[in-house]
Amino acid sequence: MGLFLNSIGIYDRYKTVTKGQYFVDKTALLEEIIPLLGQEQRFICITRPRRFGKTIMANMIGAFFEKGIENRKIFDSFAISKAEQYEEHIGKYNVIYIDFSEIPEGCKDYNSYIKRISDGIKSDLQDTFSEIGLQRKVSIWDLLSDVFEKTGEKFIFVMDEWDAPFNMEFVTENDRKSYLLFLKLLLKGKSYVELAYMTGVLPIAKYSSGSELNMFLEYDMATKIKYSEYFGFSDEEVDGLYDRYRKYTRKPRITREELREWYDGYYTAARERIYNPRSIVCALSDNQLSNYWTSSGPYDEIFYYVRNDIKNIRNDLALMVIGERINAKIGDFAAVSMELKTKNQIYSAMVIYGLLTYDNGQVFIPNKELMLKYDELLQSEDSLGYVYRLARRSEEMLQATLAGDVDTMASILEYAHNTEVPILSYNAEIELTAIVNLVYLAARDRYRVEREDKAGKGFVDFIFYPVRKEDDGIILELKIDHTPEEAISQIKDKKYALKFQGKLEEQPKYTGRILAVGIGYDKQTKEHSCKVEVLK
Structure with missing residues (x-):
């Protein structure tokens, strides 16, 4: 057992996760990884946004394959145990696990960063294969090749957060090129590589100019279907x-x-x-x-x-x-x-x-x-211009609505129309909807705001469901070239208020006050008009 080679830490981290009350068994991924062992296309890189389970899956792969630990205590009860390949592969491989986000204490330069990894792997190899007399002064890839030539042993490489060095302040552009070369020399064309499984947020392809890491097959969330179900x-x-x-x-x-x-x-x-x-x-x-x-x-x-x-x-x-x-x-x-x-x-x-x-x-x-x-x-962010200015007035708009102050409501909407609004020509209802959403942005702190919600006999433009029982519910209808009175009539005729009678089966029916808000816009006069009425 070493820091990088067949580390007990991988096993322990994954075991801890599996004990969690909300653990989900994703070990079926191993059934797709096992056929890659020893094959030409044995290099894969899976990229996902952070916090999408990349590290957990990397730990799972390491914990399943690595030698010298009680793998079955974890995996015998999981989906992978039913696979035909289970007995043949569990606990049968040397695993080198590298978390590239880890750095030495006080590290301020790339050489110190990569030296920790290089020296650590060399030390683990010397301890594990002491009988063959490895020379520590040579490169990692030479040591690994020496092990393979003398013992036939191969290695599975599990590398988490491969792109971490590209976000480290002390890593220069030249350092990044050195890092890519390090990965190439470690992995590319090496007979000792049984599998290379790499994860990160960012893709390899355009970091690797030329052919440094072109042996990797890459799988992202947006464009690649394979492996999607596991993250x-x-x-x-x-x-x-x-x-x-x-x-x-x-x-x-x-x-x-x-x-x-x-x-x-x-x-x-x-x-x-x-x-x-x-x-x-x-x-x-x-x-x-x-x-x-x-x-x-x-x-x-x-x-x-x-x-x-x-x-x-x-x-x-x-x-x-x-x-x-x-x-x-x-x-x-x-x-x-x-x-x-x-x-x-x-x-x-x-x-x-x-x-x-x-x-x-x-x-x-x-x-x-x-x-x-x-x-x-x-x-x-004031650099957002009109979007920022309208959003900043949203608390004032909400308070005016709750107070039934239709003059203030209309003046804020007028301000919205008179400011620079390049996309919002008010020729379509969606444009007016966007403006109304901005001037009510602050309402989201107190309401669950839903748009175009099926309610009663039709669809309502906005419903504001209060988070606190003491707040008023709001139903808001927009009309172009119609009056706010017509908007409120639609709210009543279509029985939109029925949405407050228990939207979710887990929640009690809403019994507070409900406000009907009608907003009209006249394309000829360029004027807004508002009306607020208490429904109950």
Whole structure:
């Protein structure tokens, strides 16, 4: 057992995960990995946004294959144990596991960083194969070749967060080239490599100029179907986890629909929706909905990308925050570029980092967990221009609505119309909807806001479901070239208020006050008019 070779730490980390109340058995991945052993196409790199289970799966692979540990104590009860190849491969290989995100204490340069890995593997090899007299002063690849020539032993390489050095401040551009060369010399064309399994957020292809790592097959979430089911949680898996939550939690506070609203919405290349796994596990464990994934990075992580094309992207943001999808061409080339200039390049990077999701040629904000970060961005970055200015007035708009102050409501909408709004010509209802959404952005702190929701006998433009029982419910209908009175009449005639009579079976019926809000816009006079009426 060593620090890198056949490390007991891999086994222990995966064993700890399997003991968790909300563990999901994904060991079927091993059935797809085993046939790659010793084959020409034995080099794979799986890229996913952070917190999508990459490290857990890397630990699983290491814990299954490595020698010298009691692998069966973990795997005998899991899906892989039923596979024909199980007995032949469990615990039969030397595994070198490298977490490239780990650095030596006080490390300030690339040489110290890579020396820790190199020296550690050399030391492990000398300890494990002491009988063949390895020379430590030669390179790792020479030592590994020596082991193979004298013993016939091969190695499985499991490498987590392969792209970490590209985000380290002390790593220079020349260091990155040295790092790619290190990986090439370690892996490419080497007979001692039984398998190389690598994970990261960013793709290899365009980091590796030329042919350094062209032996790897790459699998991302947006464009590659293979391996999709093993990263993220499916609806069925979350159903099972939610059943456990209901069974073992003394006072459950989360509904199944809320899990979907907060953490679902990512798409695989097979067009299957998946949930953010870390957020699901944290929410159920804490018995509380919160920003678990995005809490690891503030809204300015989003702004880092959109800042390069503010004038165009802010228009898309105005639509995406109301749930609209934006046409985009996604390519993994963009994620590795230090200069993201075009919208397609920017959106490609944001998809790869998990800040947007991609489906059928369009990008969009996947769920509430991320939507809250976009809301924060819109209310914080003045460089977003009209989007920022309208969002900043959203608390005033909400208070005016609750107070029935229709004059203030109309003046805020008038301000919205008179500011620079390049995409919003008010010739279509979706444009007015985008403006209304911006001027009510602050409402999301107190309401679950749903748009175009099936209610009563038809579809309503907006319904504001209060989080607190003491707050008023709001039904908002927009009309172009119609009066706000006509909008309220539609709310009544279509019985939209029925939506408050128990939207979810886990929740009691809403018994508070409901406000009907009608907003009209006259295209000829360019004037807005508003009306607020208490329904009950």
